[in-house]
Amino acid sequence: MAGGGVTNFLANIDRNSWVHKLDPRTKVAILVFFSVFPLLFTDYRFLFFFFLLILPLWLTANLNFRPMIGPFLGVGFFMLILFVFTALRTPAELTNPAPEAANFTWFIKAGPIVVTSHTFFRGLYIAGRMLVPLTIGLFIIATTDPTTLGKGLRKLKVPTAAVFMVLAGLRFIPIVTEQMLNILDAMTIRGVPNSRFERTKLLILPLFVTSLRRTRTMGSACEAKGYGAQKWNNFYQAFRLNRADKIMLITLLVLTLAIIYVRFGLGLGVATVGWTR
């Protein structure tokens, strides 16, 4: 399942929606906005606001979610870890003198593990706070051709070397994973013992060698086509901000100013339930 998710994470880029048509620079602005501002808040109502903001983007982007199950599971697993590590405490939590921690309405004690209403909801806030920042990258990569994204980054003056490496890496992730699966299949056919340690040990060198040989072929092809011989400041593909881009950018700007005012001007957005810092 995870392998299929990795190799098909580009399965949605050819779909048609208003999100797919956005300029890559607008998408980078969306990425920055949703990566930064949710982290300023710990009150669940404000976090829910960001969730409501991004939900229409996901729902109107005409996405097939099946290829993205693997990455979603990964994010979900990390959020579960965040929740568990915050919610599950020791019995000392029941006598925690901190005023916020002491104001719990219920608790569950199972041996050395204690969960109170305070730690439970705080765990939800801590985990939920990461939902939007960790998934926005997936949203952008699912709706953007990597080459177009790279051109957009170049338009934003990101160095060519960094963009080139990101594109090369993104192209190679599915290739490396397929190589790994091919090598594992070959091991099975050749009767290699089923021991995970033995298989991993035998997998590493062939995986690295085959991957690196392909990189050298790709790199040599780029060199043959004159990579690095001149600065690439002109693009065959025209980048113009259309009406949807302008509306999105203005909306993001207004939201940014409003969020900064609400958070730092009015001092709102910090959880009132059980927040100790």
Next chain:
Amino acid sequence: MATAVQTKIIKGFNAVDLVTVAVFAALYRAAWYVWQIFGFLFPFNIVLATFFATLAAVAAAVIVRKVGVFTLYAIAAALINFFFQGEALVASIIYLFLGVFSDAYLYMQIKAGKDPFTSFRDMAIAGGIFAFLWSAVNWGYVFPILFQMEFSIGMLFAVAVSCFVGGVIGGLIGYKLGDRLKGLIY
């Protein structure tokens, strides 16, 4: 002689070098699934993350053999992680600079007339610097402050030290791996 040394230090990266660094960053990203399997050991499964990160960084340095590899690797890994896995932007920006001090060490070694890329000791030190910064950033800021995860000071210290040790071991293995791969891919 001074001119020759200066030329070697400031040598640029060609497409083959950049793709090699990128594929090591992609391999590190693929190894993410390994420490996800061991998620029940959290936070000690992050030792594997540091191990693979340093292994890939040092192996890339041994193969590419240019100052700046650690920085480029950190940039590629941070950006691929940000776009593909999902990462907090602030954390990604910090990760961009993780390789700088390792490259500074390699720069000083080359300026002193040595070839650090063929020296086990120098690559072990460069990998150790990388692993130290990786552990310090993750357990000094990212997990306890950015992700607001509550750990005792003792636990934080234990995990940070474990990750550092894991990274150092990864660096040592990365040197051996890179040295072997050099002969197989040329």
